[in-house]
Amino acid sequence: MELVEESPYRFRIDQRDPMRVPGVVFASRALLPDIAGDRSLEQVANVATLPGIVEASYAMPDVHWGYGFPIGGVAATDVGADGVVSPGGVGFDISCGVRLLTADLDRTALPALLTGLMDGLDHAIPRGMSKGAVWQLDGRAQLDEVMRGGSRYAVERGHGVERDLYRCEDYGAVTDADPGQVSERAVQRGQGQVGSLGSGNHFLEVQAVDEVYDEPVATAFGLRAGQVCVMIHSGSRGLGHQICTDHVRVMERSMTRYGIEIPDRQLACSPVSSPEGRAYLGAMAAAANYARANRQLLTEATRRVFEQVAGSGLDLVYDVSHNLAKIETHGYDGTQRRLCVHRKGATRALPPGHPDLPADLIEVGQPVLIPGSMGTASYVLTGAAGGPAFASTCHGAGRVRSRKQATRAVHGQDVRSQLEARNIAVRGASRRGLAEEMPEAYKDVSAVVESAERAGLCRPVARLLPLGVVKG
Secondary structure, eight states: OOOEEEETTEEEEOOOTTOSSOEEEOSOGGGSOOTTTOTHHHHHHHHTTSTTEEEEEEEEEEEEOOSSSOEEEEEEEEGGGTOEEOGGGTOSSTTOEEEEEEEEEEGGGSTTTHHHHHHHHHHHOOOSSSOOOSSOOOHHHHHHHHHHHHHHHHHHTTSSOHHHHHTBGGGGSOTTOOGGGSOHHHHHHHTTOTTOOOSTTOEEEEEEEEEESOHHHHHHHTOOTTEEEEEEEEOOHHHHHHHHHHHHHHHHHHGGGGTOOOSOGGGOOEETTSHHHHHHHHHHHHHHHHHHHHHHHHHHHHHHHHHHHHOOOEEEEEEEESEEEEEEEEEETTEEEEEEEEEESEEEOOOTTOTTSOGGGTTTOOEEEEOOSTTSOEEEEEEOTTOHHHHEEEOSOOBSSOHHHHHHHTTTOOHHHHHHHTTOEEESOOHHHHHHTOGGGBOOHHHHHHHHHHTTSEEEEEEEEEEEEEEO
């Protein structure tokens, strides 16, 4: 795959048949995928063949191989020009995302409290592959309410406060959710998991603000140096996975009817305006609301532990998804156009002044949350004025080793002991689970963030360091 270096942090894949637009990769040369072992740049080119795609097929600094779309991929299609929606451009863990909470605690007070907090979280946070959740729903009817109302419904039922919604993307819920497009199999998988962490790269971390880069913006976000924080990374669990599976199958069968030809069946798609496209978007929105309710319930469980052990509340900084397709209006080709913006392993990064921001953030921009790999720093950033790729940026460090490769690499090592030797408390993870998420399995998150900043995607606000991690 030939790359043209447009600048030190922007590379181009020239358009060639059957690509409809070029590919653009935001990364330093050191972060570019190894073409011999990672075919994600080929996926960037494949995404550029989607009907209705505009501007470019984009890849973020954390780009790596995924299902159809690369993880760290962004693509927008023109709804008014038969642009398509592709479940592969969202992923299986629909609306997987990150929320950050701040405690009324300074890091200096934590040593005496950390063991109690971690033990309390270990008991309070359901996780892993099996069922078990904070909220036991009363049948399909209540699950439908969750899929329609997301965090809003959870707060209405007493699981949170109104401020949580102001600091959540879409005020806590996507409005066009259609639970009727969610299969019974998806319902069965999601019924007992609202308020559960899951496994893999999902986590709950107790952190501290180690460094502040932009004091005024950090203050607006509610962050200060030395402050204790909690970061939660989870998604739509089995419900979202099944929705993706179901609608990929439907779209695979429908493409011939719409005359769609693609180089990879994992890019199965349908026009946004088609019955199949509308059905997927309705089901995807239902899963997005489920994911937000899930993180809201995990927040409430965490709040109870912090109140009981430390006498501290927890305030929400922000909750943002990184696996979603959204109908947005953007300037393109001299006019404002309705675009279906796919962000897979990529997050929205609204700049200051954007009309979708809550009033208290309008002057500073949207909080962007980029977690590191287990045991490394995480970052809080803000959207940058004039940012490219439809106001998007990366969502994490990005894998360089598969879970199987990571497990082989640490054979015979005790990852838990290594983390605890660095004063990071670990609760609940299996030996294999820890090995799969070892820091060496990921790119250097600091280098990823630097590339995102230098490419003009976002601006750093603060760096957070881990003190304790709860894993599935």
